[in-house]
Amino acid sequence: MNCTSYSRSLLISLIFLGILFLTGCWSSNEIDKLSVYVGVALDTGKVTDIENKLEEQGGRYPKKDLMTSTIQILTPQAAGAANKGGQSKQKPYANISETGDSLFEMIREVSLRTDKPLIGHHLKVVVIGDDLARNNNIEHLLDFFFRDNDIRPSCLVFMSSGRAIETLKSKSPDDVPAFKIAGIADNQYRISKILPPMSLGKLKGEMQSGSSFLLQNVISANGEMKFAGAAVIQGKTKKLLGFLDEQQLNGVIWLTGKGKGGLVKSFDEMMGRLITYEIKSMKSTIHAYVDGNDISFRAVIKSEGRLIENWTAKGAPSKNKFLRRAEKAFEQEVEQMIDEVLKKTQKDMGVDVLGFGNRLRIEHPNTWEKVKRDWDKTFREATVKLEVKLSIEDYGAIIDSSIAAD
């Protein structure tokens, strides 16, 4: 009896001891003692005012002013106050800029300026300014992000044709710009001028394969941002080569068939009035043909959609005839966009960012092995044939007399 009560009390005390040690907080950090950073903007080095003043007082360390990284931190206190309906003038985020050469060093330098060190688990976007990307290898700039164990490969990468720091500023007190950029990237189903998001993980593959590729361009004016076209990165140098505008990016999306929604705007050729096509689906099939040393491609683009705007009102001929004519007008519009982007990338810039090399790799692997080293150059000479087929399936909730009068 005595013995069992003794062993029972021993057991109970052991359990309590166990609870004490099982909390599993060996190297824990309280979340409110940390700064969660959600966005990083990289620009050419331009020492900020505050940094200048700090350096004057002796806050210096050996470095080159290669780039300025702006780190966007969430300030939950401010966000919470705003949620409760308090008249908080404070924004839900704060930007800290550091100038230097090593990204890791800059991030750790922040720990000298704030009591809450940075943690990278929630980094959502990285924006690179065009000046920096034109003169520096992007793979080097992003190496830290690829390597770090906190930062996830799901973080998205963007380019800005202005200074990247501007894209992390917003006028509205409710927005966190980093979240907004990541959110806009999800709007592919609304408009065909957004590239499929490029995550760090996907980017690593692009870097390794050595092919040229596109990054979404984000611009900002007066604290308002916009997705505007795409940046062309050359595979060989991993540097920024130039930009495609919105219309050209639209051509890219059509050619690659990566769009999930959007529109085509055109004018009826007989009346010169505006007609608009809503994209329901889009499909692109590209085939590669090798004939001796000649490489050619044939792209067939098919789409189904709806006539969503029609200003031609009355006087139009019978319905199917009109629809054919409208389809033709839209097809021409799409062909024109694709021709333009082909001319710009293939002839002017001399790079393949449209996935033709990928098709050649899949369909003619042996030829690809021969040409892949200098593919951008070989691609310049390749011919691309185009076939676009758009079909209007319906015309919305209104039957125009012009369409239905058959």
Add this chain to the structure above:
Amino acid sequence: MISTPKDRITTPQSAVILINYVLGTGILTLPRTAAQAVKTPDVWISVIIGGLLAMLAGIIMAKLSERYPEKTFYQYSRDIIGKWCGGFISLLIICYFFMASAFQVRSMTAVTDFFLLEGTPSSAIILCFMWVSLFVTVGGINPIARLFEIIFPITIIIFIVIASLSLRIFEVDHLRPVLGLGIMPVLKGVKATTLAFAGPEIMLLLLAFMKHPNKGVKVVVVGIGVTIVFYLVTIILVIGALSIEGVQAITWPTIDLMRSFEIEGLLFERFESLLLTIWIMQMFASYTITFYGAALGLAQLFNKNIHPFLYGLLPIIFIVSMIPKNVNDLFKFGDFIGNSAIYLFGGLPLLFLIISGLKERKA
């Protein structure tokens, strides 16, 4: 000592032990090592070939053990090639199991320290891991089998869930063309993939504990078959998402696959910790069985009770696991173990099988 009736395991239990042993480090690194060797998207074919080779080796070992019911390799090797030679080979195999267990512990620490518990001293992680394992192995093969029976379904369910979630970043173009550059690249990868299937050697010991030792071949076929599916799904998903070029540059590609997407609206947004959970359980299983294999070998070699050997091996494994100085050393250590597995279990069992067959005919 081992022939007490309660120390028997059923056929499904044996298959589960085999599966849990084979699935280990391979899940996290196989996509990279195989992609580096093959360099074309045909890696998955190498995985199938590698798996079939391992299955063949496993069948030979099961056939060999079948000839000596109720005896482990440590015991019957003496009958085949004599006391001293058999003892020597047994010692090599003990060393193999022992090194393998040190390797499992160390790679488990390397990954947890990087992705999960940064800052926690590795000795703290290793010691917990080893003590729990000791607790299981002291009970003998039956508790081990029952523990593995719990681990196995959890692994399967979580694996299926996270694998299907990762389909959202899957691109079929990354897996094409099939055999674009012929069969040669595929064959170059076979060695790397066969190494990932190291594990059938456990059949040399396991058969002695089975209720129906004549089902050994079936255990090997089912066990390796399941792991082939596991590895195949993993490698197809990883390469489909990260591309053959990307995979070659990533240290732990399967974890990066899980880190490459976030899902909003579900209970969790991030799934790498789930993958790490099942992976750590698999590492625990592999460690436990190799640890037990080594201790059992020593016990049978010296004809003593297994307990002192279990306790005695513990600190030695800990020290050996601390020898690799960096990740490169760790991978080299892994390669070394893999290579010794090929020498020890690729040819030897067949030789033993032939010798024992000849002896039988003479007698």
